[in-house]
Amino acid sequence: MRIQISVTSWFKRFTDGIAEMEIEVSDGAAAVEAVLKTGIPLKEIGFVTVNDMKVDMDHLLHEGDRLRAYPTIIGG
């Protein structure tokens, strides 16, 4: 199945400058599988949203879902 992925500006360094992409994942794939396909190291991921809802990385995806990856919150 195909899903839409978008990433924040910081992550574009891992995706050849691409902010939005459509990728193919296996049926019943979890969010983590889709994130791995973007090339973003998992340790960089703070959380993801699917269809604008914050979800865990083991959240199961469906055809046409929109996943967005966010970086970890930084600070002192």
Add this chain to the structure above:
Amino acid sequence: MIYEGYIKVLYIDMTTGKIKIENRKDLCEYLGGVGVATKLLEETIRPDLDPLDENQPIVFAIGAASSIFPVITKTVAMFRSPLTGELGESYAGGRMALTMFLAGYDAMVIQGKAKKPSYLAITRNNVGFKDARAFWGMSSDEVGRVIRDREPGGGKRSIIRIGPAGENMVHYASVCVDTYRHFGRLGLGAVFGSKNLKAISIVGDRNLPIKNFKEYFKVYQDIYKKVTDTEIMAKYHDAGTPINIEPLNAAGGLPTKNLKQNVFEHGDKISGETFANQNLVRKMACTGCPVGCIHIGQFRREFDKGHEYEAVSVGYDYELIFALGSFLGIKTSDEVLQLIEPVEHLGMDAMSTGVVLGWATEAFAKKLITEEQTLVPLSFGNTANYIKAIEYIAAKKNEFYTALSEGVEKASDIYGGKDFAMAFSKNEMAGYHTGYGMILGSTVGARHSHLCNGGYSVDQSMKEFNKEKLVDAIFAEEKERCMLNSLVICLFARKVYDRTTILAALNSIGNNLTDEDLTAIGERIYKAKLRIKKALGYDQMSVRLPKRLFETPSYNGQLNEDTAYELIAMYNQKIEEFMAK
């Protein structure tokens, strides 16, 4: 002092104009930085006197490896906070640590009050007490410029100073360090004002060869490589901490409009990416830091009719964008910078200023206060009126603004609205509505700051909420940061400076400590802080949490008030056991 078996302390008496220097071997067990400063504060603080009494001390200290390794760039200041009435602890970068190191002082203790407005000119061999009457009333920016012209030592000099808010003893007045860096929180600027102390210039010009250069350079290169060649620090240089706006807003953790909301509908207009694309003009670094996390933004201001414009540059980071942006409903990056500018020049803590104004805006809407008191109608998003209100706070324009100048706790004591007065133990909240970690960490933290133990970070990393694990994590981090801050490492680099790296660094400059020593140092410092807090009358079990924290969902969903108080009680129990050991 590096290669010496003592801590060199410079004592300055503003009342008599006398100084003394002591080489304190006994302080070595506190290593340096916050450890030494805590011990010196404990020795000199006066629990029986008001925080702004002239007999209260200001303590500055650098660490055992300050300026010798990358990113060990900060100086700690300790004092009795006029905002909270208890432990005041604040950190600043810039050049101050390097100049103290090269002037030969590990710590400075300033007591007393000058008869007239004064500034101090500190060098390796002398302390000058100089007349600052002509500077009184100047902005922190102006006085910095004037002292730069008057005092020698350019390039090897740090100038720290207050603005009018510090002179007027606003309880959250800041001290500006070398432009764009600050001792921001808890009101050190007011303590300067209480001593008639407008500024301090420090010139450090000695040469200090490293003894075992080969070993030192190897360690230095390893650390430098970690800092510059890996992703660990890259975010701080890139768009910087403002990248937090987007994830916090998406996850419902961005305090907005006095935390009436956890998501800001205009978040994308004040995001890190927006600032980088529209305002960022320059990046800077503290001396000795290869990262360069200081982001300078620019906005255009019309200063006269007929299309007369000036470009105004101000520093920005996440906390400022939260406090003077989303928290006040400010819709554009330009307007956020317009609010930062007067806060900077008047010399106030941006976080406290924003949170105090957030409370005032809601109190005004709820008719707890009137326009007769606020002088201008306050509403979320009204930048022009907020600029006026900021000026009124600094000037203590009337009774109402005098109350605001003492913090949101004091203002809500007088006018009501406690449930939405967003402070932890009288210190205005930071920009992370992330969950119980943030609430617990800010409440029990020695100085009630998110920086005491990184509660927001625990909220982010804890997969499943567990009370015991959360309390343990906050407690462990609080102690660890006491140790890290005894070196006065910039906490942005805390993942670079793990225990192995710290020991390698210290050992390479002849300070042979063990892992167990570091643990003991952290615990020793934490106990000293807790003793001071107790002497100042702090009672953790009597703290009040604003109900708004439990009305507006967080990054980790809806929070329960009883659970938060239970966590505080659990932590309190842990502290009592720790102190009894």
